[in-house]
Amino acid sequence: MRIAVDAMGGDHAPAEVVAGAVAAARRIPNLSRLFLWGDENRLRAELKRHGAIPGSIEVRPCSEVVGMEEAPAAAVRRKRDSSISRSVDMVKAGEADAVFSAGNTGAAVAATLLKLRTLEGVDRPAIATVMPTLKAPFVLLDAGATTDCTPENLLQFALMGSIYSSKILGVEKPRVGLLSVGSEESKGNQMTKETFAHLERAPFRFIGNVEGHDLFEGRADVVVCDGFVGNVVLKTSESVAHAMKSWMREEFLRNPVRKLGAALLRGAFRSLKAKTDPDVYGGAPLLGVNGICIIGHGSARAHAIENGIRVAAEAAGLKLHERIQAEIRSLRPA
C-alpha cells in the first residue's frame, strides 16, 4: 500500500508525524510507499533523528500549510501547494492508495470533497469514529465532517455506518441507533424526528433512538448524528475520561496507604488505559468520498500517528470506498 501523509498537519507536526511515520514504515508489513508532504528541510531534519530511514519513506516537498485556525474550504482553494492538498492530489492521480492527516479536519474534508468528490448516492461525507464500550466498540458518525445536516444526510450516514460495521468491523446485522434525547419516537429535535421516519423504512437494522446514557452500554453498533453533535460527543467523552483520571491521580497520591493501594493496582490501570486509549485506533475514515482519507486526532503523538497510518493501509487493502459504493448501488432501484 502507498500512503500519502500530510506531514505538516497536527498540533505536534512535523516532529510527531515524522516519528509516527518512521515507526509505521518499520512495523507495518504491507506498506510499500509512505510519502511525507511538507517543508523539505524540516522533514529531513526530523528524519535524521531516527537513524536509518526505511526505504519506503519519500519526502515530497511543498511550500504551504493549512493552519488549525484557517477557514477550511477557502484555505484549501487558495493553498494549492499545501501538504493536505498535495497528499489528496496523489490519491486522485492514482499515485497513492490513501491519505492520512492529523491536521485541520475541515481542510482535510474540504480537500477530499473538492478533489475526490462524493460517492454516487451520497451527498455529504461523515467521519466514522470507533468508540470503546463495556461490551463491543461502536461506530459514531458523523464525528465532525458535516456540521449542518438534513435528514437525508443522516439516512446516508446510517447506511454507510451499517456497511462499515458489517463489512469492515465484522458485526453481523449491526444495530443502528439514532442519537436523540429520549428513546421514544416523539423525543428529539425537528431534524431527528424527520430522520426517524426515514430510518424506519431503510434497508438496515434500525433500533430506534439511543440516548447519551446508552452510548457506552453497548446498545447500538452504529450511532448516527450530525457532525456538530458527534464532534461534541466525542470530545466530551474524552474530557470526562481525562477528568476522572486526573481526579483519581490526585486522590491516590494523598497519603502513603493510598499510594501503596495504587501501586498494587498498577496492572489494572494499565489495562484500563489500553481500553480507553483513543490512540489505539489512531484515525477515523471519512466515509462517503470517492477515495480513502483517514483523519487523525489533532493532538496525536507518534504512537497515534503510526496507528492512523495502519488504519489507512488497512482501509486501502480492503478498498473501503469501493465496497461502500457497491453496497449503496446494490440497494438502489435500477
Next chain:
Amino acid sequence: MRIAVDAMGGDHAPAEVVAGAVAAARRIPNLSRLFLWGDENRLRAELKRHGAIPGSIEVRPCSEVVGMEEAPAAAVRRKRDSSISRSVDMVKAGEADAVFSAGNTGAAVAATLLKLRTLEGVDRPAIATVMPTLKAPFVLLDAGATTDCTPENLLQFALMGSIYSSKILGVEKPRVGLLSVGSEESKGNQMTKETFAHLERAPFRFIGNVEGHDLFEGRADVVVCDGFVGNVVLKTSESVAHAMKSWMREEFLRNPVRKLGAALLRGAFRSLKAKTDPDVYGGAPLLGVNGICIIGHGSARAHAIENGIRVAAEAAGLKLHERIQAEIRSLRPA
C-alpha cells in the same frame, strides 16, 4: 417555603419520591409545607412505611399521571388533573413557592410554560444544570427544555446563565462560553456561528467558543448550547463516568493483590464518588419562566429527590425568577 411535588413523576415514583420527600421534610429547616400530588391510596401506602409523618407533608389527590413516553404538550393539555399539572397550578395560584418534578421533563416544561408563561424578554426556557469539573463547577444550559433553538434563544440562555452563575452560585463576572466544535469563531454550525456574533455584543463576559475538551477543565463558568446538544452532553458525561467505574470494578476484582489495593483506596473512591455524584444537586432549575420549577433526574432515588426539594426551597428563598427578571429588565433600554 411551600413546595409542590409531582409525586407520580420519575422512574421510581411514587416510592422513591415519597421517601425523598419524607427525608426532606425531616431535614430541611425552612420547609413549611410539602404538597405531594398523586394517587392518594398509593401515596398514603408509601407514607406508612416511613413511621411518623412530618406535619409539613400534605397528600393532595389527583386522578392522572403523564407517562415518560407521552408527547408532552398534548398530554399536559389533555390531563388537567395530572400530578404535574396540579403541582404547577399551585404555584400559579400562589399556594406554593416552587414545584419539583422528576417525571417527564417535556411535560414539566410544557405545564410550566402553559401556566406560568415566560419572563419578560425571554422567549423560551432553559434547564440550567450544574456540572462538576477539576476546578469549580460550571452551569450547562440548556440541558433539555428547548431542543430547537434560534440564535436569539441562545443569547437569552447565555444571559440567564450568567445571572444564575453570579447571583446564585456567587461567581464574580462569570465566563460564558458557547459550545462548539472548535475554539475559533469560524468553527461551528450555522446556528452557533450566528449566535457567536450576538454574544460578542452582549452585556456579559463572553469568552468565545468552548469545545467538548474544555468542559471539565474549568475553562468556562457558563456553557451555552441548545437543549438537544445539552441533553446529549449531560447524558454522555454520565454514561462515560458510569462506564469507567464499571471497567474499574471489573479490573480491581480480578485477583487478590488488586482486591487488597482497591481496599486501601476505599476512601479515595468514596471521595471520587462524592465529586462525580449527580445526586448531590438533585435538581436543575428551569430558567426563563415566571415561577420556580426544579427538574429532577428521571432515575432519581430518594437521596436525589431530597436534594432536588432542597434546591427548590433554596431557589424559592432567593426568589430566583424575580431576580432574573429584574436583571433582564435592567439591561433593556427603557
